[in-house]
Amino acid sequence: MAGPVIPQSRFDELLLAGTPLMDVRAPVEFAKGAIPNACNLPLMTDGERAKVGTRYKEEGQQAAIALGHELVRGKTKAERVQAWRAFAEANPQGALYCFRGGLRSQITQQWLAEAGVELPYVEGGYKALRQHLIDIAEAAARQPLFLVAGCTGVGKTGFIEGFEESVDLEGLARHRGSAFGKRVAPQPSPIDFENQLALALLKKRRAGFKALLLEDESRLIGAVSLPLPLFEAMKEAPLFLLEEPFEARAARIHHQYIQSNLADFQAELGAEAGFAAFAEGLRSSFKGISRRLGDRRYRELAAILEEALAAQEKGDGEGHLSWIRALLQDYYDPMYQYQLGKVQGRVLARGDAESLAPKIRAVLDAAAG
Numbered sequence: 001m002a003g004p005v006i007p008q009s010r011f012d013e014l015l016l017a018g019t020p021l022m023d024v025r026a027p028v029e030f031a032k033g034a035i036p037n038a039c040n041l042p043l044m045t046d047g048e049r050a051k052v053g054t055r056y057k058e059e060g061q062q063a064a065i066a067l068g069h070e071l072v073r074g075k076t077k078a079e080r081v082q083a084w085r086a087f088a089e090a091n092p093q094g095a096l097y098c099f100r101g102g103l104r105s106q107i108t109q110q111w112l113a114e115a116g117v118e119l120p121y122v123e124g125g126y127k128a129l130r131q132h133l134i135d136i137a138e139a140a141a142r143q144p145l146f147l148v149a150g151c152t153g154v155g156k157t158g159f160i161e162g163f164e165e166s167v168d169l170e171g172l173a174r175h176r177g178s179a180f181g182k183r184v185a186p187q188p189s190p191i192d193f194e195n196q197l198a199l200a201l202l203k204k205r206r207a208g209f210k211a212l213l214l215e216d217e218s219r220l221i222g223a224v225s226l227p228l229p230l231f232e233a234m235k236e237a238p239l240f241l242l243e244e245p246f247e248a249r250a251a252r253i254h255h256q257y258i259q260s261n262l263a264d265f266q267a268e269l270g271a272e273a274g275f276a277a278f279a280e281g282l283r284s285s286f287k288g289i290s291r292r293l294g295d296r297r298y299r300e301l302a303a304i305l306e307e308a309l310a311a312q313e314k315g316d317g318e319g320h321l322s323w324i325r326a327l328l329q330d331y332y333d334p335m336y337q338y339q340l341g342k343v344q345g346r347v348l349a350r351g352d353a354e355s356l357a358p359k360i361r362a363v364l365d366a367a368a369g
Helices: 008-016 027-032 046-059 061-071 074-090 103-114 125-140 156-160 169-173 190-206 228-234 246-269 271-288 295-313 320-341 353-367
Strands: 021-023 038-040 095-097 145-149 212-215 239-242 347-351
Touching: 008 125, 008 190, 021 074, 027 038, 027 046, 046 061, 074 103, 095 103, 095 125, 125 190, 125 228, 145 156, 145 228, 145 353, 156 212, 156 353, 169 190, 169 212, 239 353, 246 271, 246 320, 271 295, 295 320, 347 353
Parallel strands: 021 038, 021 095, 145 212, 145 239, 239 347
Antiparallel strands: none
């Protein structure tokens, strides 16, 4: 007898509720991307799945099913059912999914039922949920979009947090967006980033926001990329330019990229290893822009960086301000001014945080009708 199924018509409800999900796909599938709030409790290991797949190609579905039951039986089966049962008992409102909502979902559900536990599976599985999330992102691209732009270090991310219509793209990407934006926590997989972004967009839609406020970004944020329809819409969106004095920007960069970043690395890895990883990250970031700086300027600034790191190990981190100021003047600000020259027609207003916020508020309210 078939067990309960969550239909595709309830996908919004499932996602917005943060429903705990049991992903029974193989670990290699899960690692490529999963639905938010999912944990991986596979029916088959990667090796078992590969064997079953080969049998399916060579001898057909029934032979593949027979091999699957042969591979997952006895103690192995009991251990997996027990793990699923523990999940179901800890998450009575949960659900399970495989790739397409087919045999793996049905077998898992059946074995759980034999153990006295009922857990619904998702109609269409991961594939259907993934397509639903893609559709959400594409729908968001058709909403009124407004972007906050500004020079490096002006504080765009913190500024847009003051608006409920905002979505923190860099927070979801776990990256600050620039060549120096790497954080101690690894970035999500590209698919996980897209799925988490779609969920954030769905929450804004459900809250009734008809317009969105985003930080101006290139398509790549570190190693992950914005969905193409959303990025294409962003390239045409009206802009607000946030402005702040040069020294205030340098101080903010020093706090975020030096002080806070080092604290995060040391909290995660310990004092010595954390400092080493932090320092290597700065060196790597510098190397990444060396061609644009030119060999001579790169070597000059790399030497200043090494002096700053040596002083920082002894407790004085202020030396980093020298290369931060130089990079702003020689690299980031000229690049920003060049890009700004190409989008002047899209600029609605500019100013510091205090003067710009009410202007943005008025535009967002008007867009909401």
